[in-house]
Each structure stands twice: as C-alpha cells, then as structure tokens.
Amino acid sequence: MGERQKLGVQDALWLEMDKPGNLMVVDSLFWTAAPIDWDRYRDVARERLWDRYPVFRSVVVRGEDGAWYWEEQPDADLEARYEQVVLPEPGGDAELQDLIASQxxxxxxxxxPLWRAVLVDGFHGGSAVLFRGHHAIADGIRMVQLALSVFDATPDGAVAGERMERRQDHPSPAGPARSQGTSVASRSLRLARGAVTNPVGAAHSVVTLSGSLLSALPGDMDTARKLVLGTRNDTTGWTGTVGAHKAIAWSPPLPLDEVKAVAHANAATVNDVLVTCVAESLRAYLHTHHVACDSVTWDVPVNLKPFDPDLPLVLGNSFALVQLELPTDIEDPLRTLEVVRRRMGRIKSGHEAIVDFGVQAAISRMSKRLYRATIDLLANRAVGVLTNVPGPPMALYVAGEKVEGMMGWAPLTADQVMSFTIYSYDGKVFVGIAADAVLVPEHEQIVDGFADAFRRLTARSG
Structure with missing residues (x-):
C-alpha cells in the first residue's frame, strides 16, 4: 500500500457519475504533420507528468471511513498506460474520428490509474495523441494545462540536452531532477497564461464576486429563475436515452483574426461571436431536420480559480457548471449575437457560478441514489456541455514536432447528447463535437454549420 490522498468533494462527485452511455472521462487530442518519436515523447511525459503528479501513479480506493482516496502504486507501470495504434487507410479525419468515437x-x-493515452500513427502522414483522463483527476482547465506541459516553445525546447544533464547529475527520478523538469513544463504553461481561463471568460469576476455574495447583482435574478423554474430546453429529435454508439466530428479551422474583426465590428467579445455561431449552427441543423425549437440550453464550465501556470501537485476540480440558453428561433445572426451577448453578460454580472458550485457541493453529500437522481434531473435541463478554450496563441512543439491542432471533449452525464468544443490555438479556431450517434444523426452538419454561421455573421457585419 502506498501513500493516500483523500479526494476532494468535487472529485469524488465525478468519480461516482460514470454511466454506460456517458463516462466521466475528458478526451484530449493533438496532432502533428510529421511522425512523433514515441520514445522521446514518453521520456517527456514521464518527466513532466508521471514523475511529478502522484495521481498519475495512483488508483482510487475506498477507505474505512467510506471516503474515496488516491492510493499511490509503487509498482505502477507507465508503459502500461499507453496503447499504440496505426490508423487504417487512408488515415484521414474520418478514421481518427472513428477511433476516438470508439473510445x-x-x-x-x-x-x-484512471488515465490512458492512445499513440496514433498514420494520421495524414503524421501522428496524434488521444489522452483520456477521468474527471476525478482534474477539471477541464487543469487537463488542458496538463496537456500543455508536454509541449515546448521551440522544436528543440532544450528538452534533449536538459534530459541528458538530469540523467548525469540526478540518476534517481525522485531526486532534484523533478524540480528541474517542472521548470520546463512551467515555461510551456506560461505561454498560455491569461489565455486558458474558462468558457465564458468569467474567472476573474467569479473570484472577485466570491467575497461579496451579499450584494445582489442583475444576473442573480436570472440565477434564481434557473434554479427554481429551470431553463428553456425544448424537446427535439435528440431528446431520449443515450446509448453506446458515439460519433466525433470537427471542421477545418477558422482564422482567429477574422473572428476578432467580427467581434470588434459588433462591440462584442470573441466568445460572444463564437457562441453565436454555435446557436446559428444548431438552428440550421434543426431546420434541416424539420424540427421546431426555440431554445437550446448548455452546461458551461466556469473555472473558480485564477490561472496558475505552476499546477499544484494535487490537481482536483474547482469549477462550476452554469446554464446558458441559446436562441435557435432567430433568423438574423446579428439579433442572435445581441441575445447571446446579453445572456452572457448576465452570467458574468451575477453569482451564478458560486451558487452552482455550492449546489454541487451540497449534492455530493447526499446518499448515492439521491444525488444521482438530483444530478440527472439538473443535467437533463441541458442538451450537453459547451466549452470554449482559448489556448496558446503561438505554435508549440512536442518531441521536436510542430503541433498542428488541438481538440478536446468534456464528459457528459445523465442523457446529455452533445459535447461541443471551441478550441483556439496558434491563430486558428477549431470546432468539434462528440455526440450520441443515434440521437444526433448526421452530426457532422453541426460543425460544418459553424463555419457557415460565421460566414453569415461576417456578411451581416459589413
């Protein structure tokens, strides 16, 4: 038996929420145009993840007090956490999407240990890495930071030379070599400082507002309405019980500068524009499938701690899920943008994230059956989870190869059917969806519709 660390309240909550159709697993993806040297990649991952964070070497166990603990495994094998595959021909997007969907x-x-990595060869002649980590390990923002920690700012990244020095000076992985290795990871994380925050850009306001809960703000009335009366989420063709057949899709990236130009032209934020495109793409999808729907509600994660480039050794979860209602009954994209901007503003100007975090904490202390039922009731008010991750603005490298793109999908719970991700990296905006293949047929129309929606919004913006 190794050292034990008790799971936090939120961590234990996500641990208990797996169900066959929706697992509490965060799936993260990045890819390169050239093949990755897997030995070099494994060395970097060992140094910056495996050796640094005990949770990567730990399993979950029940204590005598009934609580969950991380228990470090002295004989844990890093190599056992990897699966190496070669994509079937022709090795394009469809083949990689099928692989991810099957996982x-x-x-x-x-x-x-509650994580695995699939090392993929043959993706457009290059490589890809699919990292799967249970939500109990960390929240989505920290998962992004963990992914960034294996990247470098240059092709050399000083990794090879520093690794040789560490092997010569500190042959033991438990010695000072660890702290030297984390400085490299910290430099990579600082590349994204102030960028990786949260989907609605409210991290700093949440921290500020947490000390003034007695002061009611305009958004608080909306928070009360959501908790007491619920949100508007019309029944559609995708309403039903989720199954085991999943689907993945993403679309070609959009230039971030063009998104910024549209935002500037409409006195809006980049996030307002991107979320408006989500609403417009859903409206077009529903129209194509002859479904009338006025509103679609999403769960949106909001980070409750400021960005810290030096992750603590104990990771965990510190976020809340707020509900965002997107209009799908407005033909003019500029009007949709105005509605989105107003609703996002209410979330930012209220205490919804803090209140929802408290509700989540209260639910986690219920009996398993009761909190499972409560979570399902609240989660089914939303069609799924919408995340917008503003990632590093410049190109990064992994094991000497340039990272061409990044993507990730948040886990779903209850009978939620879609995980929608907007991920910006290196001046480009990537859009992807993970969906229930039966309840969301022709799912690729949604991500394709995102680019169409942006073009319509650009044309209307003059």
Missing part, C-alpha cells in the same frame, strides 16, 4: 464509451479500469 468514448470504454471505461477506465478502477484497478489501474
């Missing part, structure tokens, strides 16, 4: 319902073995 979405594969549970992580509780007898092993």
């Amino acid at each position: 979405r319902t594969v549970p992580l073995d509780r007898r092993e």
Whole structure:
C-alpha cells in the first residue's frame, strides 16, 4: 500500500457519475504533420507528468471511513498506460474520428490509474495523441494545462540536452531532477497564461464576486429563475436515452483574426461571436431536420480559480457548471449575437457560478441514489456541455514536432447528447463535437454549420 490522498468533494462527485452511455472521462487530442518519436515523447511525459503528479501513479480506493482516496502504486507501470495504434487507410479525419468515437464509451479500469493515452500513427502522414483522463483527476482547465506541459516553445525546447544533464547529475527520478523538469513544463504553461481561463471568460469576476455574495447583482435574478423554474430546453429529435454508439466530428479551422474583426465590428467579445455561431449552427441543423425549437440550453464550465501556470501537485476540480440558453428561433445572426451577448453578460454580472458550485457541493453529500437522481434531473435541463478554450496563441512543439491542432471533449452525464468544443490555438479556431450517434444523426452538419454561421455573421457585419 502506498501513500493516500483523500479526494476532494468535487472529485469524488465525478468519480461516482460514470454511466454506460456517458463516462466521466475528458478526451484530449493533438496532432502533428510529421511522425512523433514515441520514445522521446514518453521520456517527456514521464518527466513532466508521471514523475511529478502522484495521481498519475495512483488508483482510487475506498477507505474505512467510506471516503474515496488516491492510493499511490509503487509498482505502477507507465508503459502500461499507453496503447499504440496505426490508423487504417487512408488515415484521414474520418478514421481518427472513428477511433476516438470508439473510445468514448470504454471505461477506465478502477484497478489501474484512471488515465490512458492512445499513440496514433498514420494520421495524414503524421501522428496524434488521444489522452483520456477521468474527471476525478482534474477539471477541464487543469487537463488542458496538463496537456500543455508536454509541449515546448521551440522544436528543440532544450528538452534533449536538459534530459541528458538530469540523467548525469540526478540518476534517481525522485531526486532534484523533478524540480528541474517542472521548470520546463512551467515555461510551456506560461505561454498560455491569461489565455486558458474558462468558457465564458468569467474567472476573474467569479473570484472577485466570491467575497461579496451579499450584494445582489442583475444576473442573480436570472440565477434564481434557473434554479427554481429551470431553463428553456425544448424537446427535439435528440431528446431520449443515450446509448453506446458515439460519433466525433470537427471542421477545418477558422482564422482567429477574422473572428476578432467580427467581434470588434459588433462591440462584442470573441466568445460572444463564437457562441453565436454555435446557436446559428444548431438552428440550421434543426431546420434541416424539420424540427421546431426555440431554445437550446448548455452546461458551461466556469473555472473558480485564477490561472496558475505552476499546477499544484494535487490537481482536483474547482469549477462550476452554469446554464446558458441559446436562441435557435432567430433568423438574423446579428439579433442572435445581441441575445447571446446579453445572456452572457448576465452570467458574468451575477453569482451564478458560486451558487452552482455550492449546489454541487451540497449534492455530493447526499446518499448515492439521491444525488444521482438530483444530478440527472439538473443535467437533463441541458442538451450537453459547451466549452470554449482559448489556448496558446503561438505554435508549440512536442518531441521536436510542430503541433498542428488541438481538440478536446468534456464528459457528459445523465442523457446529455452533445459535447461541443471551441478550441483556439496558434491563430486558428477549431470546432468539434462528440455526440450520441443515434440521437444526433448526421452530426457532422453541426460543425460544418459553424463555419457557415460565421460566414453569415461576417456578411451581416459589413
């Protein structure tokens, strides 16, 4: 038996929420145009993740007090956490998407550390890495930071030379070599300082507002309405019980500068513009499938701690889920943008994230059956989870190869059917969806519709 660390309240909550159709697993993806040297990649991952964070070497166990603990495994094997595959011909987007979709319902073995990585060769002649980590390990923002920690700012990244020095000076992985290795990771993380925050850009306001809960703000009335009366989420063709057949899709990236120009022209934020395109793409999808729907509600994660480039050794979860209602009944994209901007503003100007975090904490202390029912009730008010991750603005490198793109999908719960991700990196905006293949047929129309929606909004912006 190794050292034990008790799971936080939020961490234990996500641990208990796996269900066959929706697992509490965060799937993160990046890819390169050239093949990755996997030995070099494994060395970097060992140094910056495996050796630094005990949770990567730990399993979950029940204590005598009934609580969950991370228990470090002295004999844990890093190589056992990897699976190496070669994509079938022609090795394009469709083949990688099928691979990821097949993994979405594969549970992580509780007898092993709750993460795995699939090392993919043959993707457009290059490589890709699919990292799957249970939500109990960390929230989405920290998962992004963990992914960034294996990247460098240059092709050399000083990794090879520094690794040789560490092996010569500190042969033991438990010695000072760890702290030297984390400085490299910290430099990579600082590349994204102030960028990786949260989907609605409210991290700093949340921290500021947490000390003034007695002061009611305009958004608080909306928060009360959501908690008491619920949100508007019309029944559609995708309403139903989720199954084990999943689908993945993403669209070609948009230039971030063009998104900024549209935002500037409409006195809006980049996030307002991107979320408006989500609403417009859903409206077009529903229209194509002859479904009338006035509003679609999403769960949106909001980080409750300021960005810290030096991740603590104990990771965990510190976020709340707020509900964002997107209009799908407005034909003019500029009007949709105005509605989105107003609703996002109410979230930012209220205490919804803090209140929802407290509700989540209260739910986690219920009996398992009761909190499972409560979570399902609240979660089914939303069609799924919408995340917008503003990632590093410049190109990064992994094991000497340039990272061409990044993507990730948040886990879903209850009968939520879609995980929608907007991910900006290196001046480009990537859009992807993970969906229930039966309840959301022709799912690729939604991500394709995102680019169409942006073009319509650009044309209307003059």
